[in-house]
Amino acid sequence: MSEKEHPRDDLLTTEELAHGMDVDTLVVDEVRLAVAMHNAGAVEKTLDELDPADAADVVEQLSAGETQAAARLAPGAFGGDVLAELSDDALEDVVESLNPRQLADAINEMEMDDAVQLVEELEENFRTGVLKQLAPKLRNLLESSLKFEEDSAGRLMQREFVTAPQFWTVGQLIDHVRQSSNENLPDVFYEVYVVDPAFHPVGTVALSTLIRAERNTPLTEVMTSLRAIVTPQMDQEDAAYLFEKYDLPSAPVVDNEGRLTGMIMVDDIVEVLHEEHKEDMLALAGVHEAGLADTVLETVRSRAPWLVINLITAILASAVIASFSAVIAKIVALAVLAPIVASMGGNAGTQGLAVTVRAIASRDITSANVRRIILREIMAGLINGLIFAVIMGPIAWLWFDSVLIALVIGAAMLINLLIAGLAGILVPLGLKRFGADPAVASSVFVTTATDVVGFFVFLGLATLILL
């Protein structure tokens, strides 16, 4: 639809409504073919005809090699508007294939926040080369943004925003906006920040309020107090939390002296939420930084470290089994049943873990409710333990015709599910307290605990009772 800048009176077709939902595979194939045939004109033409967000989607479907070839072939198709929409993976492949001059051109077309996201992905030396090609003013702004830590609010903010002194009227503000050159205004903004003489933000006026107000109304009458203020040092997740909590369309960023220095927009926050969620979910499953364009070797590299850790803990658990070899040699049923106890513990622990990690990320666990939640998890573990002891006992009895084995597995199940409940809540909370990311490290501790305890309690009780 992007090429239609003029009104139309035809009805929308279902196809048009579905526009944007799925990438057009025909277009992807077209680009792929053009790249294979080294047809630069065709690559450029096909991508240029699309909405930049759609063009970015098409590029994301290509393999890393195809993306690099496309960028080398048709650098003109990778303008600032497309680069701003690319995923980090695809962006990396594209920038590798452009020269500093081409990248600088793209950066000149971008908003500050998007430009920062691009420049931060560049290798040190290459970055210096690109920055040299930029106008001194833009270079300085970019360099000062890059001084903020990665994943901080400072990296997300744009330097263009609209302010008004608190003694202005609605009319004065509107005239000011009209007379400002477009260069000094953000492309899009949803609110104006009212500042005091020291440039501290004291309130905000939504454009939808501004447009309705009489020209002679003082701004102080139509402004509302700020519901949230962000600092550049704040973690981007914390900034996202404020947007979510207070339903903000944008937020002011202030420096150490409390002076307005930038603005963060909600569309960048939507991006952050998406990234952080992906990270949490993959971290829980033990995957480190995965992208769809990854090669086979990158995929192996992102997963093998976790499998090494898992191998160590699995060997640890097996060592527990090995220490009970004598009793297993006499009663093989124990080797059959032991994995059930460990598996149930692992699953129950993972459930509690996922709930806790999610609650920590949403800031739902606080000192006001943490004791109640720990108690709840322990009680739930105990009740689950009772339920599955009562279910598994009779099954073991019927299977191996032994009341004693039934008692042993029942008791082991009860204990291991209680341990699972404890570990599922205490491990992530403990890691958080020590400053570690609970999503990344919890799972190995929890499953090691439930495996080791599961095997030890079951085989230990069996040794005591059956021998």
Place this chain on the structure above:
Amino acid sequence: MSEKEHPRDDLLTTEELAHGMDVDTLVVDEVRLAVAMHNAGAVEKTLDELDPADAADVVEQLSAGETQAAARLAPGAFGGDVLAELSDDALEDVVESLNPRQLADAINEMEMDDAVQLVEELEENFRTGVLKQLAPKLRNLLESSLKFEEDSAGRLMQREFVTAPQFWTVGQLIDHVRQSSNENLPDVFYEVYVVDPAFHPVGTVALSTLIRAERNTPLTEVMTSLRAIVTPQMDQEDAAYLFEKYDLPSAPVVDNEGRLTGMIMVDDIVEVLHEEHKEDMLALAGVHEAGLADTVLETVRSRAPWLVINLITAILASAVIASFSAVIAKIVALAVLAPIVASMGGNAGTQGLAVTVRAIASRDITSANVRRIILREIMAGLINGLIFAVIMGPIAWLWFDSVLIALVIGAAMLINLLIAGLAGILVPLGLKRFGADPAVASSVFVTTATDVVGFFVFLGLATLILL
């Protein structure tokens, strides 16, 4: 800060900057105490003094029982502004304790989309009672929104939005907005939709563009084409995807004839992203609809079903072990090593699964790249298999002093990690094709496959080679 509606020139303190980041536990304790002492006035006063979003956060810290007691005691503290900010769990507890009259009062203060989110949580009979208390116009609007399916875009949309015919000028539009009564305008809006005579949206004008334009400019000159249009039947996840892709602040919703019928705002989409993330993450871990305010029994109920399924699959895997009892009785080392093969497969499968579920949710897997990704996962599985075969073989050799056992576990590891790679990608894609939610059901299939194959291949090869 909500009570300060007037400018100030003091510096911001760190405390003020941290405002909103953490719930004030002193306030939570205050409310808790007031509830325990049946002090209605204190409950109401404490909550009223907070920003509604903060008041909601405080309520979310209470247990279900405390929340119900607080709502019964001080219904006035649970106005529309607070109810709109509450999580579904807490909302459920509050509405149970209010009568239809009180709820209707709260609904009258709310925006349509928030009102729908509240009413949809009510029990059938109670809902009818509440709707009866509302003005016919509002009731009709609510009832027509509720006709759309749960989790559809129709439930998210508000009915207030601003439109302009395509032949208007900027000045005419601004005058129209100024003269409209506040009742007919949304509280906040970021753009105006330009419509044709049949009320089909043909473009959008951002307020930040409108405010800068000359009064006599035709709207068609400043409007941009619509990047996305939503239908009420669309799944809310699909709507969220469009917002994310096109960086939208709001989106028009059209009916079956393509006529503008509603508007969705980005803050509702942020909420949707949050909910969907939570659901995906918990579903992967086998937790069904968990809330922090849940009681112990609700917690058990949300987790036991998954544990029952896991018990069945664990017994299935144990049956495989049992069928090899004869060889285990002769070589106990097999009982020690078998769980390692199964555990490694389960973990590798879960990694692939998490990556795939995430990619499906982000619509990153399409027919244009699915073959490449499947191939990549299989190759990665094979390489991981080789790596861990080479690591585990020598360990087993040293541990049990048997080259044959080393060969058996190496081969089993290779095969099981290949199966894990296959299952991790094919199970979620297959479930998706059959219309099931890959986040919910995949994990049981994947781990059952890796457990059963792991035990079978390892013990089977052992029987063939060692006996």
